[in-house]
Amino acid sequence: MTTSTTSSKGTELGKALGTALITGASTGIGAVYADRLAHRGYDLILVARNGEKLKELAASLTSATGRSIDAVAADLTNKADLHKVEERLRSDKSITTLVNNAGFGGTTSLVDSKIDELENMIELNVTALTRLTYAVLPGFLARGKGAIINISSVVAVAPELLNGVYSGTKAYVLNLTQSLHKEVGGKGVQVQAVLPGATASEFWGRAGIGGHENLPSEIVMSSEEMVDASLAGFDSGELVTIPALPEVADWERFDAARVALGPNLSHKHSATRYGVRA
Numbered sequence: 001m002t003t004s005t006t007s008s009k010g011t012e013l014g015k016a017l018g019t020a021l022i023t024g025a026s027t028g029i030g031a032v033y034a035d036r037l038a039h040r041g042y043d044l045i046l047v048a049r050n051g052e053k054l055k056e057l058a059a060s061l062t063s064a065t066g067r068s069i070d071a072v073a074a075d076l077t078n079k080a081d082l083h084k085v086e087e088r089l090r091s092d093k094s095i096t097t098l099v100n101n102a103g104f105g106g107t108t109s110l111v112d113s114k115i116d117e118l119e120n121m122i123e124l125n126v127t128a129l130t131r132l133t134y135a136v137l138p139g140f141l142a143r144g145k146g147a148i149i150n151i152s153s154v155v156a157v158a159p160e161l162l163n164g165v166y167s168g169t170k171a172y173v174l175n176l177t178q179s180l181h182k183e184v185g186g187k188g189v190q191v192q193a194v195l196p197g198a199t200a201s202e203f204w205g206r207a208g209i210g211g212h213e214n215l216p217s218e219i220v221m222s223s224e225e226m227v228d229a230s231l232a233g234f235d236s237g238e239l240v241t242i243p244a245l246p247e248v249a250d251w252e253r254f255d256a257a258r259v260a261l262g263p264n265l266s267h268k269h270s271a272t273r274y275g276v277r278a
Contacts, residue, residue, distance in 0.1 A: 016094075019042060019097070023102035026046070028199075029227060033101060036227055050073070100132060104124065105121070106121065125172075149191075152170045152173040230243055
């Protein structure tokens with residue numbers, strides 16, 4: 001399998017392709033995106049709560065690629081921190097790519113969850129992602145160029161899995177991405193929703209099952225392979241990328257069925273099966 005990491009030394013040390021701001025960048029999927037994009041020739045702005053891990057990653061990637069990498073310690077559920085990152089996205093004209101990766105999930109039922117944690121999940125997975133997208137988009141449109149990669153999840157289309165609030169937040173990410181594509185896809189802005197399945201990362205510890213080692217190994221993809229497949233999908237112009245899905249035709253049929261509902265979702269009268277007389 002050809003990965004997305006191949007770059008010539010000249011590309012690594014030459015003029016940047018632009019700057020990518022990556023949230024949740026200190027570990028897991030975000031850290032792999034940082035590695036891959038730095039090796040492709042992007043300068044980086046890495047955002048995460050753990051400032052020390054960010055500095056270590058930034059130093060390592062700068063040494064390996066020669067790219068300019070800025071580490072920004074920020075908790076995106078904290079309004080002051082979130083506004084700081086928003087302002088960077090609005091003001092830094094070098095930014096050409098936003099990777100909305102920060103997020104966390106849950107595996108327990110609604111009644112067994114802690115409501116404050118669910119609220120924090122919505123703030124991070126939905127509110128922060130929306131505000132960061134809103135902050136960066138006008139600049140992309142003004143310059144006629146930019147890319148937004150939103151990390152969703154397969155639970156966006158499988159709400160019976162894991163926690164329903166988590167599934168709902170990831171369905172929001174998918175819907176927002178599809179809507180954005182209609183709004184800005186013809187204006188030089190590329191958007192992509194990535195729907196990973198079970199991925200080897202720190203996600204599972206915070207989600208409450210201890211770690212991905214407790215999952216069946218045959219369903220768990222490495223973060224490296226997941227990101228490489230997602231970037232291959234990005235390169236080919238996919239709007240929705242599901243790295244584990246063997247046949248893209250399955251998604252195309254699913255999405256076509258959704259679109260086919262459109263003409264019949266709103267009518268003057270209710271369907272005859274309900275027996276309601278006009």
